[in-house]
Amino acid sequence: MNKKISLIIPAYNEVETIGQVIKTAKKSDIFNEIVVVSDGSTDGTVQKALNYNVKTIALPSNIGKGAAMSVGIDNTTSEIIVFLDGDLVNLEVNHIKELVKPIVLDDFDMSCGVFIEGRDSTDFAQKITPWLTGQRALKRDVLDCCADLKSSKFGAELFLTKIAIEKSLKVKKVILKGLTHRTKEEKRGLIKGFISRMKMYWQVFDYFRRNNLNYNHINTVMK
Ligand SMILES: O=c1ccn([C@@H]2O[C@H](COP(=O)(O)OP(=O)(O)O)[C@@H](O)[C@H]2O)c(=O)[nH]1
Numbered sequence: 001m002n003k004k005i006s007l008i009i010p011a012y013n014e015v016e017t018i019g020q021v022i023k024t025a026k027k028s029d030i031f032n033e034i035v036v037v038s039d040g041s042t043d044g045t046v047q048k049a050l051n052y053n054v055k056t057i058a059l060p061s062n063i064g065k066g067a068a069m070s071v072g073i074d075n076t077t078s079e080i081i082v083f084l085d086g087d088l089v090n091l092e093v094n095h096i097k098e099l100v101k102p103i104v105l106d107d108f109d110m111s112c113g114v115f116i117e118g119r120d121s122t123d124f125a126q127k128i129t130p131w132l133t134g135q136r137a138l139k140r141d142v143l144d145c146c147a148d149l150k151s152s153k154f155g156a157e158l159f160l161t162k163i164a165i166e167k168s169l170k171v172k173k174v175i176l177k178g179l180t181h182r183t184k185e186e187k188r189g190l191i192k193g194f195i196s197r198m199k200m201y202w203q204v205f206d207y208f209r210r211n212n213l214n215y216n217h218i219n220t221v222m223k
């Protein structure tokens, strides 16, 4: 039986990169549906996604990454869900296939893609916090309660990691060689980028604190 796979791409002002991400996803030819959730973008992200003829949900205002992912989940049906960020650079078909393989083969419940040999700055972040990656594949049925995701903002990846801990899921770390993303500073300039980086760190820390997550424990989740 061929398993159905949905791709969800949350995107907030990613006009520079979203086209290439969609193009590579289409080229992989593994997705039954591709859904872009534009999280209040004002820069042409929506039109760019529509140009590639994929389902595009244009949220009227910015509601945060976790809520945008949740809208994507509600608007897809496949038994396997893949999340990719809209700001990826150098994404290749093989990256997507490697990410999805452990789930399609039913060897694992969730996979987390980690950048290596992309760029030093983005490699470093993923080396110390691999569980923050936005590149994941998972079985839909592990997401039976997503209420917390809606309010998680940049705690979204910790939400998924928390599920993995609570349900004792089998989680595979998948190396995505050569992949990187546009950083906040590249998107918004040094000062605005730095401020949004600090906000993101706060949201991640806040999710950690509210859910009594343990850094050492979290680091043991991926195999
Ligand atoms: O409020 C937000 C913030 C981010 N994103 C998307 O989530 C992904 C990962 O975002 P990232 O961590 O790179 O943060 P950003 O650079 O967007 O602040 C990208 O596709 C973003 O466009 C989103 O949908 N809503």
Ligand SMILES: O=C(O)[C@@H](COP(=O)(O)O)O[C@H]1O[C@H](CO)[C@@H](O)[C@H](O)[C@H]1O
Pocket (backbone or CB within 6 Å): 065, 085, 122, 125, 126, 132, 133, 134, 135, 154, 155, 156, 157, 158, 182, 183, 184, 185, 197, 200, 204
């Ligand atoms: O690599 C990181 O430290 C952050 C932010 O990256 P940038 O500030 O855009 O370089 O991105 C990761 O963490 C975010 C928060 O959990 C996730 O939303 C991203 O998908 C992930 O790449």
